[in-house]
Amino acid sequence: MSDVIHDPNSRRYRKVGTGLASIVYLYLLLPILVTIPMAFGPTNALTFPPTGYSLDLFKIFFSSPDWLNPLFQSLKIAVATTAVAMLAGVPAGYWIARHEFVGKGLVTGVIMSPLIIPTIVTGLGLFLWFSYIHINGTTLSIVLGHVIVTLPYVVVMIAAGVNKLDRNLEFGAELMGAGPTRMFLTVVIPQLVPSLVSAAFFAFLLSFDEVIISWFLAGTDTVTLPVKMYSALHWEMSPVIAAVSTLLTAISLVVSIVAIALRKGMSVDI
Numbered sequence: 001m002s003d004v005i006h007d008p009n010s011r012r013y014r015k016v017g018t019g020l021a022s023i024v025y026l027y028l029l030l031p032i033l034v035t036i037p038m039a040f041g042p043t044n045a046l047t048f049p050p051t052g053y054s055l056d057l058f059k060i061f062f063s064s065p066d067w068l069n070p071l072f073q074s075l076k077i078a079v080a081t082t083a084v085a086m087l088a089g090v091p092a093g094y095w096i097a098r099h100e101f102v103g104k105g106l107v108t109g110v111i112m113s114p115l116i117i118p119t120i121v122t123g124l125g126l127f128l129w130f131s132y133i134h135i136n137g138t139t140l141s142i143v144l145g146h147v148i149v150t151l152p153y154v155v156v157m158i159a160a161g162v163n164k165l166d167r168n169l170e171f172g173a174e175l176m177g178a179g180p181t182r183m184f185l186t187v188v189i190p191q192l193v194p195s196l197v198s199a200a201f202f203a204f205l206l207s208f209d210e211v212i213i214s215w216f217l218a219g220t221d222t223v224t225l226p227v228k229m230y231s232a233l234h235w236e237m238s239p240v241i242a243a244v245s246t247l248l249t250a251i252s253l254v255v256s257i258v259a260i261a262l263r264k265g266m267s268v269d270i
Contacts, residue, residue, distance in 0.1 A: 032249055038239075039246040057243035067240065070228040074208050077139060077224060081146040081207035082200050085154045088147070089199065093158025094188060098167075112152045122148065123216035130217065137219025145213040150203040157202065161195025162188070201255050209248070 040053045061067045096108055114122060126145045130136035165188065173183040189196070211226035218227050225244065232238040 035242055035245045036249070038242040057240050058247075061240050061243050061247070064240075067225075067228065067244065070223050070225040073139070073222060074225040077142050077146060077214075078204050078208040080139075080143045081150055082203045084143065084147045085150045085203045086196070086200055089151050089154030089203075090158050090189075090192075090196065091184075092151075093155040094162050094184065096155065097159040097162035111155055114149050115152050119149070119212045123213040126213065127216040136217060137222060139222050141217045142214055142222060142224070145217050146207040146210055149210060149213060150206045153206065154199045154203055157195055157199040158192065161192050165191050201258070205252055205255055209252070 039057055040055065092111065096104065096111075123145070126141070126148070127136060130141045130144075135141045169187055169191075173187045174180075178186065209226060210224075211230055214224045214227050215230065218224060223231075225248075229241055229244055232241055
């Protein structure tokens with residue numbers, strides 16, 4: 001093993017791989033690095049580099065109901081989506097990871113199908129179905145659509161966490177007389193806290209940033225922030241979009257840092 005580690009060719013390959021990965025990441029970050037300075041630019045046009053720096057675009061965003069209402073709508077939908085996805089995904093992930101049953105492959109495939117089916121196809125199908133049952137354009141329809149998209153990720157993260165748990169603790173609780181529900185709540189859930197935190201934050205971010213399904217399902221009073229951004233970019237080319245993009249980037253970064261910090265702290269405690 002030491003010969004492989006210190007082999008000059010292996011070092012060279014690692015350096016080349018690291019260099020290529022760095023180039024790819026830099027390429028992916030370039031749009032963000034361009035957008036953030038533009039958010040502090042003038043209010044009359046999107047320019048890079050900005051001719052001057054101010055917080056005027058952020059002031060326009062936080063003082064305009066046309067932008068704040070979609071922001072609050074997105075937050076409301078993301079919170080509701082996270083709650084429903086966790087309530088459905090945690091038991092499903094545990095059951096799939098721990099039990100063998102007839103049709104397990106089929107059930108797992110159905111849950112994971114949104115990862116394979118193009119989002120635009122899912123959005124169109126949901127639009128037609130929700131229009132048929134007369135709930136299209138409501139907050140409920142968007143939440144249900146977002147749950148379909150976020151549920152596979154929650155199930156995968158929970159199942160991965162369950163596979164790392166010691167089954168002897170569960171067997172011990174059952175031998176001591178604990179029923180399945182009590183064992184799940186008192187033995188499994190405390191050990192799954194890091195995975196629960198990660199899954200919840202991930203579901204929240206996915207829902208908050210979802211645009212395609214929201215665009216199909218949103219009504220005049222249920223426009224989400226990403227849909228508003230898309231419309232503004234398509235019809236108005238409003239400079240406020242740069243400020244909104246910067247805020248979304250900051251929110252995603254903060255949520256990710258908090259999730260990682262909580263996960264590390266909880267992993268140490270557990």
